[in-house]
Structure formats: structure tokens, C-alpha cells
Amino acid sequence: MDSWVRFNSQSQAKERVLRAAQYACMLLGYSLQKSRVGTDLHRTISDVEAHMSLTRKLLRLGNSVEALQAAKRAIHLSDSVLRLCLTISHLNRAMYFACDNVLWAGKTGIISKLDQQKWSQRSFRYYLFALILNITRDAYELCLLLDCDDRYKSTKSPLSSTPSSVLPADHLSSSSSTIPVTAAPALMWVPLRRRFDQVQTVLYNNPPLLLDLLKNGCDIFIPLDKLGIYQTSPGFVGMCGMLSSVLSIVTILHPWLKLKP
Template identity: 30%
Template sequence: MSSHSDLATQIVKFGAQTNGRDKLFRLLQYGSKLISWYLQTDQGKLDFLEKLKKLETSMSMTRKLLRFGKSLDFILAALKTIHLSDPVLKLTITMSKLAQSVFLIFDHIIFAHNLGIIKADKEKWSRYSSQCWLFSLILNLLRNSYDILSIISNEAKAQENRQRRGQYVNGGIEHSVTSRKPMGRVQILKKCCYENQPVVLDFVKNMSDLVLPLNSLGKIKVSGGIQGSLGLLSSAIGIATVWSPILKLVP
């Protein structure tokens, strides 16, 4: 009974968060895109396909509404990360948050245009929005790569130090045979991935999302199926990090 109560509490907590609802609606949006692509050649599903496209559009508009004003949150977050001691993290995280803020400002303009509040060149602002999103994702991936390389390097050094300590007898220069074999590169990589899941999940999420603005800008051409699949994957990771904050990469 207690487990059911805890689950219900967690669901309520998740639903109360704007970020949680945004990730859930994003999952529905890209899920609709994937199913639409899969059924596009089925003439008997035309009515259902039309409903899916309407659902995808509705989820996109709802997410724009939920994100309204969030650009200020990213600016405030950037003002905090600018004080990070690590220069690489300070640059990549701060610039990424500023790029996300500008991305959302352009997104607000598109949202206001869709509602008929203002008249704007939707194609132009969509292009600017995608460029800012792409820039933010590239910075995120640079940060992820830096984190992963640092983690692997530190683990390799730790393994080397443990091996060296095991080889010396009472601080002397004579060597003894150790019972534990040194870990190989693949083993070290697996260990680092298992012990640093937030970094790995964030890397996968950013890599999945990278295809979406590249496709919007015409840099690559991928099918709706690939867009839907990658959008689903990154959305699922986003939901997991909201559901379990321990999986969220910080700062």
C-alpha cells in the first residue's frame, strides 16, 4: 500500500512541475510524428493520421505556452554559472543557457504569430530559433565531451595509482605479482558510464536532439520516422531526469 501511495505522490509531484508536463507533451508530440510516419502509406488510416497531425500540432502549441517566459529563467541561470571556477564549464554552460534564452525569445515570437497577436515572418524566426537551439546543443555536447574525458582520465589515473601501490612491498623498490589484473580501456569506459549516468544520459539526449535543428535548417535530410524516434528518446530521458532528479546533470 505504501509503494502505491509513494507512486501516486511521485506522479502528482511530476505533474505539478511545468518542466515535467513539457517533457510529457514533447513525448506525445514526437510519438505522434513517429506513428504518422509509420502509417503514412496506409490509405485506410487517413482519418487517424489527420488526428495524429492535429495532436502533434496541439502538443507543439501547448509546449510553447508552457515555455512562455522561461527565457528569463535561463538568463538567471547563466548569471549563476558564469561564476564557475572551471573555465570550460563556465564558458560552455553559460553560453548554452544564453543561447537557450534567445531560442525561447524567438519561440515566443512564433507563438504570438500563431495566435494572431502579431504578424511576423514565421519562416525567418523559425530559422533563427533553430540556429540558437543548434548552437546550444553544440555547446552542451562540448561540455559533455569535456566531462566524459575528464572522468575517464581521472579513473585511468586512479587505476594506475592503485596498481602502483599494489606492486610495491613496504614502500621498497622490489615488485610483487598482484592478484588483481589492471582494468582495460573498455572496462574503464563501462565503469565510468555506470558510475556517471547523468553525464551519459545528457550526452545521449543532446546527440538525439542535434538531428532536429540540423534537419530544420536543411543541413541534413532525415525522415519523420528518424525525427520521431530521436525526439522520443530525448523526451524519455528528459522525463527520467524530472522524475528522478539524481539523473539530472548539474550544474
């Protein structure tokens, strides 16, 4: 099984390139359709997109085994939240790939009279649940990094020489009365602004988490649109799929950018 996983992983880069090209064709086809020019060209691009989709399904044959192996590794993680999110996510990916393989067999005619719409919807439901768990994992990782950053700042910040607890009551009342009433709403946004800046800094200093969050954020619009939960347009779906594919290719070319475990 391990040898099969190593062999199957070699086709991942090719599948990502085809995925980027497929969604680029979707975006280009949508642009041509909106402009109402190049009807023959639009039909040709749609055919190329369909062929790329079928080729990708062929390259993903057996990916269920790889996803099950990843689930077996994730179940031994010490962190309970990561263990739960990653294990269930990999199991859903395994089911998604299995449904995708059945759909490929139906499109090629190996399985006749297959309800392709039903199997397509079923595969996208597994895909959506896996992405939700991946985004939950990213949010958890971000919370851990923010907590570490807060603890680091608390150890580095100097102690105040005049704590507010020892100030006279009349001084506190006079200080609070000097704050204009109109400035109160603005002061309420100060903590949120600081938190937002902190999130930006933490993500900037952790490129693997940033790339994974962006990739999952782009990918989630694909099953949401296909399942009719949040419909956008083929152009938007094509753009999201192309961006997430490019980010995946970057993590393949530079493995240190891949979020671990």
C-alpha cells in the same frame, strides 16, 4: 525574478510530457504515411501534433528569464571550460525561447504577417548551438572522469619487477622478433578496445552524465533536420524527440540523475 523562476519550473514536467506525446504522434503519423493506410487517422494525428506543439510554446512563455538566471549562475563557476560552455549555452537557450515566443505569437495571430519560416529557422539555429555546447560539456566531463580513472589505476597497479629499460638489448630484439607480422594490425586495436571499455565503465558508473549525453545526442538530430544540415525523416526525428523527452522526464522524477552544475 527568483519567484518567477520557481513558478515557471513547475510547468517543466508538463511540457516534457507534451513533448514526448508530440514526437510520438510524429512517429505514428510517419508510420501511417509509409503504410498508406488510415488517411483520416493520419490527418487527425497531424492536427493533434500541431496543437501539442502550440500548447508547448505556451508553456514555454517566460523560459528566457529562467535561462538568463542559469547563465548568471554559470558565469561564477570555477572551471573555465564549464563556465564558458554553460554560460553561452544558457544564453543561446534564452534566445531560442525568445524566438519561440515570437513564433507562438505569430501562430496565434497576435502578431500578424510574421514570417514564421524565418523565425522558426532562427530559433532552431540557437537551439543547435546550445546543444553543441552541451555535448562539448559532456565530452569535457567524460575526459575528466577518464583522467581520474587513469590516475587511480596508475596508483593501484604494481610496479614491474623487471622494467624493460634494464633488459638486455639481445633479449628485447629476440622478444620483438617473436611477434608474428599478421598479429600487428590486431595489436594496434588493443589500446582502442581498452579505451572503449573504459568509457563504457565510466559512463555506467556515472548515470547523470550518461543520460545527459544520450539526451543531447538524440536532441541534436532535431535542429539538424529542421535546418537541412542533416536531413533524416519525420519518423527518425519523432523517435529521437520521444526518447530525449522520456529521459528528461526521468531526470525530473529523479533529480539526482540530473547532471550538475
